Amino acid sequence: MITLNNVSVTFEGKETSIKAVENVQLTIEKGDVFGIVGYSGAGKSTLVRTINLLQRPSEGSVIVSDQDLLSLKPKQLRAARKKIGMIFQHFNLMGSRTIAENVAYPLRKSGLTKSQIKEKVAELLQLVGLTDKSSAYPSQLSGGQKQRVAIARSLANDPEVLLCDEATSALDPKTTLSILELLKELNKKLALTIVIITHEMQVVKEICNKVAVMENGHVVEEGDLVSIFTEPKERITKEFINTSTHVDQALENILKHPTLLDLQTNDVLANISYVGASTSDPLIATLTTRFGVTTNILFGNVEILQETPVGNLIVILSGEPGRRDNALAYLNSKNVKVTLIHHHQQVIPLKKEHYIV
Amino acid sequence: MTEFLTTYFENVIPLKDEIIESTLQTLYMVTVTGLIAGILGLILGVILVVTDRGGILERPRVYGLLDQIVNLFRSLPFIIMMALVVPFTRFLVDTSIGTTAAIVPLVIGTVPFFARQIQNALLEVDPGVIEAAQSMGSSPLEIIFRVYLKEGLTAIIRVSSVTIINLIGLTAMAGAIGGGGLGNLAISRGYNRFQNDVTLVATVIILLIVFISQFIGNALVKKTSH
Numbered sequence: 001m002i003t004l005n006n007v008s009v010t011f012e013g014k015e016t017s018i019k020a021v022e023n024v025q026l027t028i029e030k031g032d033v034f035g036i037v038g039y040s041g042a043g044k045s046t047l048v049r050t051i052n053l054l055q056r057p058s059e060g061s062v063i064v065s066d067q068d069l070l071s072l073k074p075k076q077l078r079a080a081r082k083k084i085g086m087i088f089q090h091f092n093l094m095g096s097r098t099i100a101e102n103v104a105y106p107l108r109k110s111g112l113t114k115s116q117i118k119e120k121v122a123e124l125l126q127l128v129g130l131t132d133k134s135s136a137y138p139s140q141l142s143g144g145q146k147q148r149v150a151i152a153r154s155l156a157n158d159p160e161v162l163l164c165d166e167a168t169s170a171l172d173p174k175t176t177l178s179i180l181e182l183l184k185e186l187n188k189k190l191a192l193t194i195v196i197i198t199h200e201m202q203v204v205k206e207i208c209n210k211v212a213v214m215e216n217g218h219v220v221e222e223g224d225l226v227s228i229f230t231e232p233k234e235r236i237t238k239e240f241i242n243t244s245t246h247v248d249q250a251l252e253n254i255l256k257h258p259t260l261l262d263l264q265t266n267d268v269l270a271n272i273s274y275v276g277a278s279t280s281d282p283l284i285a286t287l288t289t290r291f292g293v294t295t296n297i298l299f300g301n302v303e304i305l306q307e308t309p310v311g312n313l314i315v316i317l318s319g320e321p322g323r324r325d326n327a328l329a330y331l332n333s334k335n336v337k338v339t340l341i342h343h344h345q346q347v348i349p350l351k352k353e354h355y356i357v
Numbered sequence: 358m359t360e361f362l363t364t365y366f367e368n369v370i371p372l373k374d375e376i377i378e379s380t381l382q383t384l385y386m387v388t389v390t391g392l393i394a395g396i397l398g399l400i401l402g403v404i405l406v407v408t409d410r411g412g413i414l415e416r417p418r419v420y421g422l423l424d425q426i427v428n429l430f431r432s433l434p435f436i437i438m439m440a441l442v443v444p445f446t447r448f449l450v451d452t453s454i455g456t457t458a459a460i461v462p463l464v465i466g467t468v469p470f471f472a473r474q475i476q477n478a479l480l481e482v483d484p485g486v487i488e489a490a491q492s493m494g495s496s497p498l499e500i501i502f503r504v505y506l507k508e509g510l511t512a513i514i515r516v517s518s519v520t521i522i523n524l525i526g527l528t529a530m531a532g533a534i535g536g537g538g539l540g541n542l543a544i545s546r547g548y549n550r551f552q553n554d555v556t557l558v559a560t561v562i563i564l565l566i567v568f569i570s571q572f573i574g575n576a577l578v579k580k581t582s583h
Contacts, residue, residue, distance in 0.1 A: 105490075
């Protein structure tokens, strides 16, 4: 659906030039909800703008729906853009037009008659749940409603792709969720391919099936949501995941509070993480009954990613070393990843991850 | 009443016709100049915005040239420019004296001012909205007419009313080259012949015209802003 081939964007200044995007290679399939995460200045907004050539790449090529956008003449490019919807952080509605007129804006010269346009606008407003606001002006709407209007407007020409540039970053958490719900629904109902730029991992977790992580103009890691969440490789990816699962924060708190962390001779602090089916087995109970290892849960977190449960537990495992090893081997056999964090009288450095697996 | 007028405005009554004629001349100059300079200034202002760096038809050289020309004409004192453009005026309207002849320097004096005002008005249009229009496949012409001029309408009306008031001030100076109008009346009668009552009447009429244009401008601004 969308292929970015070795795309680079360089901004030439008077003395220095800034590489905002460097050698990015991405493929986004039809029907994907593709998240691109990164901190401010990572180049994600620049990257998404190359998909409809609002930003022309300095190098590389952009293929959308089998069309090489860079080879198109201005008029052809405008026609191609009509099939690539885009919504923005600040909505960018026209203040001098009513909601209905805003949605009708892209429909001029689309070959529809006046009454057809009216019908289409009504349909789109119904789709985003704003039928009653059609004659209001944008200034009379809340942020969430404005974004809904923007979505309706971006869908006017029945695009195949929707680009979302920080579309929920100016909204409160509840409104964010409702907008994401709407996008999810559109993805299913219209088979719309969605590209989402965000700095909030929460957004990605909620809606995306694939993720790319950007840093300093590069895509450093890419993959489907569950594998990125369960097996992050890059430091920055882990950071992003931690911002949404709070495991690191919890661990820090635990390590800071000696009352929580009163380790005895046969105790070990560990992080247990598991994906999918293994969540349904009564693992913790098995550890006690079969191996005589008791488990004290200090922190727990379960995420449902793309219908797949992903869990994280911080526990103290108590038992003789031999039993503990057996227990760990058992967990391992169940595809549960155990990371030892803290032995009695011995701290295992957190940075150098120590996997039993 | 008549007694009051003849006592304090002794020179005004006999000049009644001349005052009316001067008022009409001023209105004529303001209207005709306003229309011509309005259109030219609007076009120039739009060109400045779209050719500027980051504009939808970015042409740094064109912008640089126009920018310099506008600056040049804006730095010329109007009274000197009237004298300066005499040959051009004569070429255009076959005379350099009179109300119609005054319109040439008035237009030249107003266009750069108005163009700059339009440029500032259009720069107030949210760049995000322009970007959104581009993302929807709008052509540059569409963006100018359906986004810039529509979204910037309130600001355009506001700067237009500023420009008209500025223009009324310039027409008063046009009296210096025989352009007629209320400015001429105030100088030739009031100043040169010490008929202060005439000056006062000319002032009041000018102020009235200014107030009325301001009032219309404000009403339109109110009507177009949402």
